[in-house]
Amino acid sequence: MPTLVMKFGGTSVATLDRIKRAAKRVGLEVANGYDVIAIVSAMSGKTNELVGWVNETSPIYDAREYDAVVSSGENVTAGLMAMTLQEMSIPARSWQGWQVPLLTSPIHSAARIQQIPTENILAKFAQGMRVAVVAGFQGISPEGRITTLGRGGSDTTAVAFAAAFLADRCDIYTDVDGVYTTDPRVAENARKLDKISFEEMLELASLGAKVLQTRSVELAMRFKVKLRVLSSFDEPSENAGTLVCHEEEIMESNVVSGIAFSRDEAKITLVSVADRPGIAAAIFGHLSDAGVNVDMIIQNIAEDGRTDMTFSCPTEQVSRAEKALQAGGPENHVNFQQLIADTSVAKISAVGIGMRSQSGVAAKMFKTLSDEGINIKVIATSEIKISVLIDRKYMELAVQALHDAFELEKPHS
């Protein structure tokens, strides 16, 4: 029988009623002829309770014990979900990470999946089991300790299972009904996308769209896993959610697929830096050591052997960045006249695979912003993305204007 992976996040299994609702979704797919692997998160709130206890117990905790404690929430949901399915006369059983076994690296709390042997679960499918309910977010290390995968780990678990079992699709059930052209709270006419390419989804995810975790999208792209994001609260339907897939499967596509934005950006300019080889390496080496996530980087044209260097980073990392750069000392090779931090900027990005083949997107973006009287402070581009930093107070205006300019409210023609 074909296999389907279905993943239910914390809000989709928050109560026994919601677990029942999720189980009914699973039942529909079993009736459709699928053997289902259901990946479940902890009931929402439970993991936070456990993390709270850990933090109260020990400020600098042993990550191995942290993982042993916080992974327990998923085990509870997995057992309850298996029972619920059995109540519906669907042969099901739960699997904890170590039972699969889902083998990971030994990096606790941020482990990476290394292998998912399929024999045990396939043997049960062969014996008539129709649903394997798997506790998400957890695995075991080579030493047999429990590991967790870190943020978004259950999405990653789901995609990895879909890859290992060659599943027809990996459905991620969450509390939003798909991927939108932009945040509907900012642009009222934002439209749900039926399909989006992996590349675009990756850019959107890394730009702050919280629907899917970047790692899970990367993994899906690498292993060609068809990924669908949909709401567990909507009625089941054929076209529910958004399908994340290879661009070849998207017949028609707008040049721009979505407008992403991030409110908490800061711009830092180092004025009059000595322009010599290795200076960029020195600056961004210091920042990296200090754990500053640098995003956009611009270097102005040098004059008289000196230059200005500008970069952006999250607002809450500004003081850390300043400290790292001003630390000084003879072995600190960064030498600049002045550091200017602008913490009232926002980043706006237009994302679309159509940009590769179609020119004029950047020009249209800049003109639209200019028409609204919005000044662009920094520009950065990738193959399928154009990002700009602007004054934060114009953020909503810019998003709406660009959404209108690229006609994102209309389906692809």
Add this chain to the structure above:
Amino acid sequence: MPTLVMKFGGTSVATLDRIKRAAKRVGLEVANGYDVIAIVSAMSGKTNELVGWVNETSPIYDAREYDAVVSSGENVTAGLMAMTLQEMSIPARSWQGWQVPLLTSPIHSAARIQQIPTENILAKFAQGMRVAVVAGFQGISPEGRITTLGRGGSDTTAVAFAAAFLADRCDIYTDVDGVYTTDPRVAENARKLDKISFEEMLELASLGAKVLQTRSVELAMRFKVKLRVLSSFDEPSENAGTLVCHEEEIMESNVVSGIAFSRDEAKITLVSVADRPGIAAAIFGHLSDAGVNVDMIIQNIAEDGRTDMTFSCPTEQVSRAEKALQAGGPENHVNFQQLIADTSVAKISAVGIGMRSQSGVAAKMFKTLSDEGINIKVIATSEIKISVLIDRKYMELAVQALHDAFELEKPHS
């Protein structure tokens, strides 16, 4: 280094503060030079929450999923306890049942421990670990599913570990400070026993003393594990709690060690049963099939080929017993004139290994009750126990009178 097993029940680890308190106890024993195996229960209330979810999910649940769900509470405590010990600079790590691995029979929710391989934990002790924190109550079946040991399972886990690791002692930390001559709520002058024999403890446990679970006492007796019951809320002291040990280790001993009682007993009499071979087997076979726990049995002298048969069972099982016996039909060989159920009786038992060598205990017990005007309805004896059924309204009076008559308030002379 010598090994000590310390077990902490649900109330002893109910909050992070109590876990810290328990960890300090462990720390004292580490300072005393012990390698410690700490067996922990779930934080009190947690297992009930999980059981509640299971019952709500499925009236007839899959015991394998039940075990997978309810075992998670112990895992949380084990991790938190290990972290707490590490905070105190004591090398510690947590072990879940499958990690030890604690191998059990496949009877889910009532599994029996089959083997505890010691290599993994001993290897860690050899490397400098001082405390192995083990999640109690759980193991794995031959098929690799999680099992739980049923009621009192954590006590049994503790004793089994003490046996496997040849521990000097197994300390059971609970919310009472030891075993008493009787319930102090019934007899004010009840006295805590410093020592009690396994045999006596077994009788007391099966008679309803809730300090230790019968299975754990049986196991301790079989493997010669010194068992100590003590409160985790009292200050540590040399003579804390009650030591359960072989009778040879108890130098002085009263003839009677304790008075046990059980309020919820019922007496059932079958009047005029045909007195023929196999009749008792038929009656108690039916009752056993119906899950009735028969305790005392008396058969009156037969007259004219008919006899009266009396037995006791827990009050809440009376209707089940009646149903089983009245089911009738040709293949039901129980034939009686009348069934009389008396649901207002209580059982009082005097327990003591001294009875073996000293006569007159029964006579003294009967005279004491007679002096108080209490009528004895049924008598049953074992080598170290005399039990009687009396009117429930005299229960407290009888316990106090017997406690006084056998001078249990005085230490052994």
